[in-house]
Amino acid sequence: MSDELMTIRQMCDSFGVTPRTLRFYEARELIFPQRRGQHRLYDRRDRARLTLILRGKRFGFSLEQIRQLLELYEPGGRNETQIAATIQVARERLEDMERQYSELSEAIAELQTQIGDAESRLSTATRSKRSG
Amino acid sequence: MSDELMTIRQMCDSFGVTPRTLRFYEARELIFPQRRGQHRLYDRRDRARLTLILRGKRFGFSLEQIRQLLELYEPGGRNETQIAATIQVARERLEDMERQYSELSEAIAELQTQIGDAESRLSTATRSKRSG
DNA sequence: CCAAAAGTTGACGCGAACGTAATCGAAACG
DNA sequence: CGTTTCGATTACGTTCGCGTCAACTTTTGG
Incomplete structure (x- = not known):
């Protein structure tokens, strides 16, 4: 398996978010999907990060606080x-x-x-x- | 003691909020201070409610959710x-x-x-x- | 091959939760 | 008794976290 790349739609379906949300998180530098041409492709790392992002949000953390926390996993x-x-x-x-x-x-x-x-x-x- | 009425400033100092915040919570019907003329006066009940409000916020609840919870105490x-x-x-x-x-x-x-x-x-x- | 679907980049909009003057009246104080 | 000071009201501004078009470019399917 080639690291299970997912399209933005597949990500949205499996995480219950919108494309807008994923692009927004990317703009805020919380996730960094690769590109195939113009299109985004999300791998296992991106999914792991998104899981942490959504959890952090449930705890009331701001996206900036979450971004800083994610550095810990880098x-x-x-x-x-x-x-x-x-x-x-x-x-x-x-x-x-x-x-x-x-x-x-x-x-x-x-x-x-x-x-x-x-x-x-x-x-x-x-x-x-x-x-x- | 006559129920320990406090001015808006005293409230702000003891809770670490601004007057704007207290008036905002009042507009959203989370607290109901009495009036002496135009001035607001906060009693024990108001302080208890404010304590609950601030705690609810720390848990990430919206003011509307908190307002509904406060009804339980009525x-x-x-x-x-x-x-x-x-x-x-x-x-x-x-x-x-x-x-x-x-x-x-x-x-x-x-x-x-x-x-x-x-x-x-x-x-x-x-x-x-x-x-x- | 051409149309529909999926994805992209702006850009503006929006509700929540206040911040920040501006302007006013009342009140306390030397 | 004038003047800071405190509080009230009104109203516009701001940040966060997206929603919602609009306008385009792929990409995919019949």
Whole structure:
């Protein structure tokens, strides 16, 4: 298998995005599909990156933050200073995610409580209506 | 204490937002400060709601989603249909948060791995420079 | 071979979530 | 009592993340 090149349409179908979105990510330098003539072709790397992009978005990261994170996955020959900077950025994102993780835990518990309360108010209202 | 009314400036200072933001949230009906003449005054409830708003934002929710969630905290006399709808919306948000929670767990682990890899690449580069 | 489909590059548009004056009234202060 | 200061309102501007044409060039299929 020749690295499973995909057209933009195949990418869109399998990731649930639009061509516009893929071209936009490329313009922002988050993915770099090769070209066959004018047409874009996406390989395994591009797909891996897109997966990370979409996940980063679900966590509320900006495309720029995601772009910086993706540098971490580049084995490309960059110098120490750049690598160190990339690591530093990644550590900050990691802390964001760890904070969010623990905060989510609390928020989930609170929301469950509130839903429970609201449910009991609802059943009370339903009963009082039936008997009233 | 008379319920600790705060001016818009005091609110901004203690929450790290701008007046524009508070007025914007009010326009979108997420908070409802009282008025003394023309001036806004924020009480305990307003602060509690703002806390929830800012937290919701950190989770990537839109202001509209947050507004719907805040209805859950309203004991106000609404009818069963409305309460049931509010509960339904809250359940969906809860599922979002639970999905995000487990996905975050994975993502954190992966990111830690990547940072570790990058760090080893960095120290290797540093060593080869020292000895080369 | 010719038409339809797929893909490309601009360029403008749009909703969300505010920022940023400009202009005004009220209010606190020396 | 005048003047900063604080807040309100109105309204236009901005950034992000795409959506949506329009106008063209392939590419593919009957």
